[in-house]
Every structure is written in structure tokens, then in C-alpha cells.
Amino acid sequence: MRELSPRLGRICASISPQHADDALQETLIAVLRNVGSLRAPAALYGWSRRIAVHESIRVARRAGTAVPVADIDTPSTTDVESASDVRAVLAAMPPEQRAILVLRDLEGMTEEDAASLLATPIGTVKSRLHRARSAFRKEWTA
Amino acid sequence: MSVDRWPTVELSNVRRMRVLGEAVPNAQMAETIVDAPFERVWTWFSDLERSVPAFDGLVRRVHIRRRDGDHLEITSWQGPGASVPTPFHVLLEPNGWCLMTAPARIYVVGMCADPVGDDQTHVAVLEAMPRRLGRLLRPFVGHHVRGDVHRIGEVLGVDSRPA
Numbered sequence: 001m002r003e004l005s006p007r008l009g010r011i012c013a014s015i016s017p018q019h020a021d022d023a024l025q026e027t028l029i030a031v032l033r034n035v036g037s038l039r040a041p042a043a044l045y046g047w048s049r050r051i052a053v054h055e056s057i058r059v060a061r062r063a064g065t066a067v068p069v070a071d072i073d074t075p076s077t078t079d080v081e082s083a084s085d086v087r088a089v090l091a092a093m094p095p096e097q098r099a100i101l102v103l104r105d106l107e108g109m110t111e112e113d114a115a116s117l118l119a120t121p122i123g124t125v126k127s128r129l130h131r132a133r134s135a136f137r138k139e140w141t142a
Numbered sequence: 143m144s145v146d147r148w149p150t151v152e153l154s155n156v157r158r159m160r161v162l163g164e165a166v167p168n169a170q171m172a173e174t175i176v177d178a179p180f181e182r183v184w185t186w187f188s189d190l191e192r193s194v195p196a197f198d199g200l201v202r203r204v205h206i207r208r209r210d211g212d213h214l215e216i217t218s219w220q221g222p223g224a225s226v227p228t229p230f231h232v233l234l235e236p237n238g239w240c241l242m243t244a245p246a247r248i249y250v251v252g253m254c255a256d257p258v259g260d261d262q263t264h265v266a267v268l269e270a271m272p273r274r275l276g277r278l279l280r281p282f283v284g285h286h287v288r289g290d291v292h293r294i295g296e297v298l299g300v301d302s303r304p305a
Contacts, residue, residue: 001161005152013149020151025161028153032165087149106148 001028004045008052010106015056015098017091019063023056030055049107050117053099060095089136100125101132155238155254156305159266162241162252168276169250170284171268172291173305178298180257183265184238186298187253190216197293200286216242247272264305267291 005024012023030051038047090098096118103114115125153161156173163171176183187193194204200220207229208215214232219225228249230242238255252268269287271279295302 001158006150009151009153010145010148013151017149020149021153021157024151024153025157028158028161029164032161086147090149102148106145 001032004028004031004048007045008048011049011052011102012056012059014090014102014106015053015095016060016063017087017098019059023052023059026059027052027055053103053117057095057099060098093132093135096120097128097132097135100128104129154256154264156256156264156266158239159252159254159268162250162270163268166250166268166270167272168280168283169268169270169272170280170287171252171266172284172288173264173266174291174294174302175258175305176263176265176295176298177261177301178263179261180238180255180263183263183298184236184255187240187255188234188236190214190232190234190240193297194218196297198290199293212236218242265291265294266305267294 005028008027009020009024012027013020016023027048031048034051035044038044090101093101099118100114103109103117104111109117111122111125111129115122118125159171163169191204191206195201198220201218202221202225203219205217206214207217212233212235214234216230216232218228218230220228228244230244230249230251232240232242234240240253242251244250248271250268250270250272252266254266256264258264267287267290269283270276271283276283292302
């Protein structure tokens with residue numbers, strides 16, 4: 001639990017920033033309850049990450065506290081690196097958009113792998129990532 | 143972006159214990175808020191040979207056989223009836239976390255504490271018999287754990303209330 005917590009804690013706090021404690025707690029409960037079903041120990045982190053992403057989205061949706069970001073048409077060439085306040089920008093996004101950003105920019109996954117993990121079409125992943133990065137750019141240039 | 147710029151979260155000791163309470167089969171857990179500062183409460187808890195027999199209604203005696211940093215080997219004599227010696231491996235940390243595990247995980251005991259401001263402490267106690275027998279004994283264990291938690295404030299001579 002302790003080895004996984006720091007990495008899973010970043011995922012939970014980024015996708016469900018206002019209820020990060022609940023998201024991480026629910027994630028670890030699900031991980032411990034089901035770890036016996038994991039056949040390949042080497043896959044532990046990837047499997048736990050999937051649980052963390054889905055639990056975080058579920059907790060954030062249940063709380064219903066996200067303020068949707070309006071569609072932004074600005075072409076995205078700016079990396080998340082440029083954000084002045086990561087927490088503030090994340091808090092203003094819907095949880096699904098945060099999840100895409102976390103998987104791509106924190107976890108380094110490809111868009112295809114992120115789409116697979118989220119069970120979302122690749123086109124949706126690309127458009128959400130575009131909006132998320134544009135939101136960061138807007139924050140930086142405001 | 144640097145990993146350090148992303149927000150993160152760490153669970154409190156009580157939340158970590160709640161994770162075990164939900165995940166360990168047949169676990170029973172109770173929580174209380176004690177009107178005493180964390181340092182006092184955890185210093186008392188950490189003296190296992192004195193604290194555990196004082197608040198655990200089934201434990202008559204605890205003996206520390208070996209200590210290596212945060213890891214201890216202890217024997218606990220518990221009833222009711224004939225006193226049965228049970229060995230436990232203990233992880234006892236100064237930050238407010240203690241987990242005792244009997245061989246083959248036939249019995250698991252957890253105690254933890256988090257400060258609440260400067261003058262109060264949030265305490266949780268967990269007991270579990272993960273094996274099949276534990277399911278039958280779960281109501282008894284739950285009643286026992288709630289009694290233990292209620293006794294902590296009394297033993298410390300301070301007010302306490304359910305968390």
C-alpha cells in the first residue's frame with residue numbers, strides 16, 4: 001500500500017482534486033480487495049493505475065463539483081509545463097478531461113493507450129486533450 | 143512537466159486503517175476522538191506492555207521479546223478463560239501507526255492515531271480474524287473493538303466521543 005500510494009495519490013489528487021482523500025481511499029480498498037485476482041505481479045502498477053483513474057472519475061462525478069471549461073478553439077502547441085497554477089486549472093476541468101491530461105502528461109501514456117484505459121474513442125481522447133492543454137495555455141496567457 | 147508540480151495526496155493514519163477495515167476479511171473497526179494531544183496519546187499507546195492490557199478487555203499481558211527499530215516480536219496472553227499465548231509481529235511507528243499480525247494472519251490488530259488540532263487525537267482500532275472462523279465471530283469482535291475504543295479515554299483519564 002505504501003509503495004503504490006505516492007504515485008496513485010498524484011493521479012487521485014489530479015483527477016479528483018477536491019475529494020482526493022476519498023478517491024485514494026476507495027482506490028486502495030479496491031486494489032487490496034482484488035489484488036488476489038492479478039495474475040502477473042509485474043502488472044501491479046498498471047492495474048492499480050487503471051483503478052485509480054476510474055475511482056477518481058467516479059468520486060469527482062459523484063461530488064459534481066467540477067466547473068466545465070468552455071470549448072476553446074485555440075490550437076494547442078503549449079505543454080502543460082507552462083501552467084502557472086496546475087491545481088487551479090485542473091479544478092476547473094471536468095474529471096474526464098483531467099484524466100486524459102494525467103494519463104498523457106503525468107503517466108506518459110500514448111493517446112491510444114489512454115483511450116483504451118478509459119474505454120473512450122481515440123477521437124474523444126484527442127479532443128479532450130486539446131481542450132485540456134488549451135485551458136492550461138489560457139491560464140498562462142491570461 | 144515535472145512530477146513535483148502535480149498535486150498529490152497522502153492518506154491520514156485513520157484513513158489508511160479504514161482501507162484495511164474495508165479490505166481485510168472480517169475486519170471490525172471503531173474510532174474515537176480523545177481530548178488529549180497526539181504526543182501524549184501515542185506515547186502511551188507505544189508502551190504496548192502497559193497500554194494494550196489496559197484498554198483491550200481480552201488481553202491480560204503483553205511481553206516484548208525482541209525489538210529492531212519499528213519492528214517488534216511480542217507475545218500476548220489473552221482470554222477469556224484459559225490464557226492463551228499468541229505471538230505477534232508488530233510494526234510500531236512513531237507517526238501514529240501500529241499493526242500487529244499473528245502467524246499465518248490468523249489474527250490482525252491495528253491501532254492508529256492522528257492529531258486533531260493541538261489538543262485532540264483521532265484514534266482508530268481494528269481487529270480481524272481473516273480466516274473462515276472470523277466470519278462467525280465478527281459480531282463478537284465488533285462489540286469487543288467498540289468496547290476497547292470506549293475504554294481508551296477512560297484509561298487516559300480524559301473525555302472521548304465517537305468519531
